[in-house]
Amino acid sequence: AYVDTKDILDKASEGYYGVAAFNINNMEFFHAILEGALEKKSPLIIETSEGAIKYAGMNDPYRGARFFVNMIKDMANTVDIPIALHLDHGNNFDIIMAAIKAGYSSVMIDASHEVFEENMRITKDIVRIAHAAGVSVEAELGQLSGIEDNVEAAENVLVNVDEAKEFCETTEVDFFAPAIGTSHGAFKFKGEAKLDYDRLKKVKEVTGKPLVLHGASSVVQEYVKIAEEYGADFGGSKGVPADVLKQTVEYGINKVNTDTDLRIAYVAGLREFLAHDAKQFDPRKYQRKAMDYVKKVVMERIDILGSANKI
Ligand code: G3H
Numbered sequence: 001a002y003v004d005t006k007d008i009l010d011k012a013s014e015g016y017y018g019v020a021a022f023n024i025n026n027m028e029f030f031h032a033i034l035e036g037a038l039e040k041k042s043p044l045i046i047e048t049s050e051g052a053i054k055y056a057g058m059n060d061p062y063r064g065a066r067f068f069v070n071m072i073k074d075m076a077n078t079v080d081i082p083i084a085l086h087l088d089h090g091n092n093f094d095i096i097m098a099a100i101k102a103g104y105s106s107v108m109i110d111a112s113h114e115v116f117e118e119n120m121r122i123t124k125d126i127v128r129i130a131h132a133a134g135v136s137v138e139a140e141l142g143q144l145s146g147i148e149d150n151v152e153a154a155e156n157v158l159v160n161v162d163e164a165k166e167f168c169e170t171t172e173v174d175f176f177a178p179a180i181g182t183s184h185g186a187f188k189f190k191g192e193a194k195l196d197y198d199r200l201k202k203v204k205e206v207t208g209k210p211l212v213l214h215g216a217s218s219v220v221q222e223y224v225k226i227a228e229e230y231g232a233d234f235g236g237s238k239g240v241p242a243d244v245l246k247q248t249v250e251y252g253i254n255k256v257n258t259d260t261d262l263r264i265a266y267v268a269g270l271r272e273f274l275a276h277d278a279k280q281f282d283p284r285k286y287q288r289k290a291m292d293y294v295k296k297v298v299m300e301r302i303d304i305l306g307s308a309n310k311i
């Protein structure tokens, strides 16, 4: 069934488990993710960035948002797991409105680059509009950036606990993304993966909200190796290890944003397949191995986060 993201995440917050939110840009990733979630009987959050919406709508956000709602809502209503569709990192007012109008389950307003007061003001405005339309809202505080061992830098870029409390109370967001040391993409840490667990625990305590971890991909080396065996170069790539993810879930993370891991699995499968079958030119055939690797990553992720059989 097609559901509100808030329903999935309120349950996850009560039960202290995580639900991955998987980014997509097209049908093939959606199908591969859905296959994995169905096999695991896991609730599912699909998310699309503003770039994905522009891409799908051939630069028209309204067309793009409707494209994803049509594809996902219809499929969701034929299967036995809860599925939500979320706008990831909404920043452009037109795209946020397009997502709300088209029927997204939830939107993120990302004004985390603004100063605190301005972020609060913008977020509160979007919450008012979205809630009137029955759409739930995510917002973020702090910058997505690694901290290494620099304590002073950490104070400047990571979420501030007192601000998190005031922000959640004032804006009435439904779920909250605190910056605790992760970053987007395949190159998250130079040395050891370091996240600020202490800050995370306190944010959970003072906000009581379902919490979101951005930049949560693990950059699974198994797929990095396959991709590199067939010509890719992902030298120096590093993600959030599975045991670190588990720890964040234990301390209150419930929505675990995952894009990079799917992209790497897909390209590994595609490169591997094409290297072995020079005669193939049917996309339904040459994409299958890529989709199988995406599906495997999805199932592994569901096991790590503990959302299997939580439907
Ligand atoms: O927030 C980052 C997500 O991985 C989406 O990235 O803007 O390339 O679609 P994108």
Ligand code: 13P
Pocket (backbone or CB within 6 Å): 023, 088, 089, 183, 184, 185, 186, 213, 214, 215, 216, 217, 218, 257, 258, 259, 260, 261
């Ligand atoms: P990754 O780049 O770690 O997959 O993060 C994705 C994300 O945070 C999307 O909002």
Ligand code: NA
Pocket (backbone or CB within 6 Å): 047, 086, 087, 088, 089, 108, 138, 257
């Ligand atoms: Na998001």
Ligand code: ZN
Pocket (backbone or CB within 6 Å): 089, 184, 214, 215, 257
């Ligand atoms: Zn993100």
